[in-house]
Amino acid sequence: MPMPSVMTAKTSVALDIAGLTKSYGDKVALAGVDLQARPGEITAVLGPNGAGKSTTIECCVGLKDFDAGSITVLGLDPVRHRGEVRAGVGVMLQDGGLPMGARPLEVLTHMSRMYRNPRNVDRLAEQLGITEFTDRTIRRLSGGQRQRVALAAALIGRPRLVFLDEPSAGLDPQARLAVWELIEQLRSSSVAVVLTTHMMEDAERLADHVYIIDKGIVVASGTPAELTRNDEYGTEATYIKFASRTPVHVGRLEELLHDKVDPALVVESAGQERYQVRGPITPELVAAIAYWCQSNGILLSSLTVGRRSLEDVFLELTGRSLR
Numbered sequence: 001m002p003m004p005s006v007m008t009a010k011t012s013v014a015l016d017i018a019g020l021t022k023s024y025g026d027k028v029a030l031a032g033v034d035l036q037a038r039p040g041e042i043t044a045v046l047g048p049n050g051a052g053k054s055t056t057i058e059c060c061v062g063l064k065d066f067d068a069g070s071i072t073v074l075g076l077d078p079v080r081h082r083g084e085v086r087a088g089v090g091v092m093l094q095d096g097g098l099p100m101g102a103r104p105l106e107v108l109t110h111m112s113r114m115y116r117n118p119r120n121v122d123r124l125a126e127q128l129g130i131t132e133f134t135d136r137t138i139r140r141l142s143g144g145q146r147q148r149v150a151l152a153a154a155l156i157g158r159p160r161l162v163f164l165d166e167p168s169a170g171l172d173p174q175a176r177l178a179v180w181e182l183i184e185q186l187r188s189s190s191v192a193v194v195l196t197t198h199m200m201e202d203a204e205r206l207a208d209h210v211y212i213i214d215k216g217i218v219v220a221s222g223t224p225a226e227l228t229r230n231d232e233y234g235t236e237a238t239y240i241k242f243a244s245r246t247p248v249h250v251g252r253l254e255e256l257l258h259d260k261v262d263p264a265l266v267v268e269s270a271g272q273e274r275y276q277v278r279g280p281i282t283p284e285l286v287a288a289i290a291y292w293c294q295s296n297g298i299l300l301s302s303l304t305v306g307r308r309s310l311e312d313v314f315l316e317l318t319g320r321s322l323r
């Protein structure tokens, strides 16, 4: 029987998950997840806490068994071809799994020896700012510093597919930028990057494909542009967000707006004096809201006009905020 080989660059799908289900006792964590990731693309998996993101990744890298469905990694079955798959896949999990008593460069050098064509340890350490704390053991590093070492460890073997579970969580802005630059470089060199994140703006700006998972199923997927497009209103501004010092009578404002635009929906963030008007936004509508507030003695503290963001879509779909 011919030896299986890790996919060639021409293979269009690096990761193919179909109908993945998994329960922990009575608790259904994954209820039929379908997800694909391609080389040269950043695939972001978004979802509220407990949605099933980490479980999905852990099943893909063989750390967890699953109940039903299929996973193909680099064209191979990750259970039957564990060795081949491991050589081509990099993983950074939330709890790191780094040896606490070792120093960062020792860990990376040790790991690099396991691969045929590893990255240069010093260069990678430099790129992620690890050289600033090489004298300390992993135990003595801050959360963000450990995070960077874990990312370097995931990338040291030049994987074709990387799984990064919240790679930018807990990082200061400078480190976050460095991490995203590195992730973009991976994309440029045809690596398939699968990452989870709670940073919606990062995902919207940098991901090629987004999956939103809630309660163990994919509730939406597409490019950020596809997900944030508002077919009903076109791509022009689709909302006005405003905040006021005193509460607004939503019903009365809606009555006023219905004369101007149809449909106009006024949404209130519970108890926060923050409102959102959805619909095709025109200069006349902005002026009408400001004028109505003035007439009712309501002082606006902010008013912005924009297109809906990935975070707005996320909220609409899951009814929850990521932060």
Ligand SMILES: Nc1ncnc2c1ncn2[C@@H]1O[C@H](COP(=O)(O)OP(=O)(O)OP(=O)(O)O)[C@@H](O)[C@H]1O
Residues within 6 Å of the ligand: 024, 027, 028, 029, 047, 048, 049, 050, 051, 052, 053, 054, 055, 056
């Ligand atoms: N070992 C376990 N035993 C029992 N339940 C578990 C276990 N691991 C995860 N779960 C449950 O499975 C569900 C999915 O968890 P998972 O960690 O995959 O979510 P997540 O989307 O990664 O969340 P987060 O954003 O908080 O990291 C949650 O309800 C969680 O409580």
